[in-house]
Amino acid sequence: MTFSTIPDDRPLRGVIVGAGFIGGQWAPELLLHPGTRLVGWADVEESRAREAADSLGLDDLPVSSSATGLLEGAEPDFIVNCTVPAAHHEVTVAALERGVSVISEKPMAVTFAEAKSMVAAADHAQRLFAVSQNRRHLPGLAAYRRTVAGLGPLGMVSSEFSIPYRGAPFLDTLEHPLIQDMAIHLFDAARAVSGTDPVSVYCESFQPPWTWYPGNCSATAAFEMTGGVRYTFTGSWSAPGFPTSWTGRWQATGTRGAARWDGDATVSVDPAKGETLETYEVGPDPFPGRTRFQGLAEQLEEFVTGLRTGRPPQGECHDNLRSLAMVTAALDSARAGTRVAVPV
Ligand SMILES: NC(=O)c1ccc[n+]([C@@H]2O[C@H](COP(=O)([O-])OP(=O)(O)OC[C@H]3O[C@@H](n4cnc5c(N)ncnc54)[C@H](O)[C@@H]3O)[C@@H](O)[C@H]2O)c1
Missing domain, CATH: 3.40.50.720 (NAD(P)-binding Rossmann-like Domain)
Known part of the structure; x- marks a missing residue:
């Protein structure tokens, strides 16, 4: 580029x-x-x-x-x-x-x-x-990324997203609002945290009975990533209890142990037997005292x-295309009811 x-x-x-x-x-x-x-x-x-x-x-x-x-x-x-x-x-x-x-x-x-x-x-x-x-710029994500890099070869990454939300009116016009609008944040974070890219996906996008969205506001997706890593996503925008952060709740597992992130300021590790793992401090807000998004x-x-x-x-379009491809392939899978290859 x-x-x-x-x-x-x-x-x-x-x-x-x-x-x-x-x-x-x-x-x-x-x-x-x-x-x-x-x-x-x-x-x-x-x-x-x-x-x-x-x-x-x-x-x-x-x-x-x-x-x-x-x-x-x-x-x-x-x-x-x-x-x-x-x-x-x-x-x-x-x-x-x-x-x-x-x-x-x-x-x-x-x-x-x-x-x-x-x-x-x-x-x-x-x-x-x-x-x-x-x-990508959250201090918590940066700390988690560094921590996950110390886990050795990765096998699994998972994120859960549970938020009760009714947002901008355009969300009500979408067939799959969670996957079409929100999931890109988690999918892009999964690429950033794992250092892998998507290969294929099986996704189900659906409505829980109590939803307040006209479209499918809840989904599960299982991705195969490069290196054989599996990334699983579970999310809902009609979640009545146990809310996660707006960046979800995470676990990654590698040969040397596992690391969790609450999507906010807490990163924790559980080393495999005989291993020691480092956690990195979540850095301070670089713009303290300023109300901002x-x-x-x-x-x-x-x-x-x-x-x-x-x-x-970060987010340069050639790289970001790999994250967008996770969204569009997940939608293709949800509509077809089968696992699909993520396009390149
Ligand atoms: N990064 C985040 O966490 C985050 C949070 C909220 C929204 N977003 C994204 O921001 C975008 C906008 O979301 P929003 O919540 O501000 O929506 P919104 O509905 O509040 O605002 C969108 C605005 O775009 C205008 N618009 C539509 N088509 C236009 C066009 N062709 N030319 C000029 N203006 C046009 C609308 O009139 C409206 O005022 C979406 O892509 C959404 O996913 C990102």
Whole structure:
């Protein structure tokens, strides 16, 4: 992957597309980062963008109902794509085709074919395209990753996700909201923690009788990963009890023992007989005392560094495609009722 860099002689101009929940979390990050300037905000419902900008005291910020209008008028170096997943492809490709780099919210796209065409558009334009997987920046995940690396060759990784949640209205339009919208966080974390990539998957996506979602809000998935590692996922967004963290509850097992993570600040190990294992401290929040959606500032910093130096940030599109493939293959398996190969 190669992408053009931008010299360090001026702030990077950023436009946010999408003024819903997560767009409102990204805007303060562009305002606070010393190397970026927020130069526009688009939303198909233009009044949302205006209200969101005004709520931050940005009365003069240009807003538009069309991302393309701002791509041409505001001359951004990058956009942050905070639209609903169904719009990710259209908005991201429109930016890349105009030579504008992209940070997109997860998931990269709705289908694998769409995602591949987005990566091809980034290659063609030689622009940086990265997907923000904010969990990658959690201090707890970093500590768990280091701890799991000490387990020796891995055999099994599992994560459970149990949250009672009713979120943005677009979730009610999805056939499999848990797998289509949320599971990417856990699947991407499984790749990060295990250092493996997906090979095949068997998935069931279903509704418990008491669910408040029109679609299938619960799922189990069993992945074969490279090296023969098995990763299993169990999750529900209609979970009435024993909630996990928003990054689940984890266990990994290798030849030297097992390691658990509560998805928050607690990592623990249980060594095999005769072994000793190291646990790594969960590091402090690098932005203490600031109310923020965790991981966005870190993702922005890596993205800016990438645009300045050519060093790819985490979530760079070629790598993130492997995580998105876990989602689309899990959906294919759930629909077909059989194990399927994860596409490359
Ligand atoms: N990283 C996280 O933990 C996290 C948390 C929440 C949401 N998200 C992701 O962020 C994205 C948005 O989620 P949300 O909760 O903010 O949704 P939302 O419904 O609150 O906001 C989405 C906004 O996008 C606008 N929009 C839709 N199509 C558009 C288009 N073509 N051009 C411009 N604007 C358009 C809508 O009008 C709406 O204002 C989703 O992909 C979601 O998965 C990530």
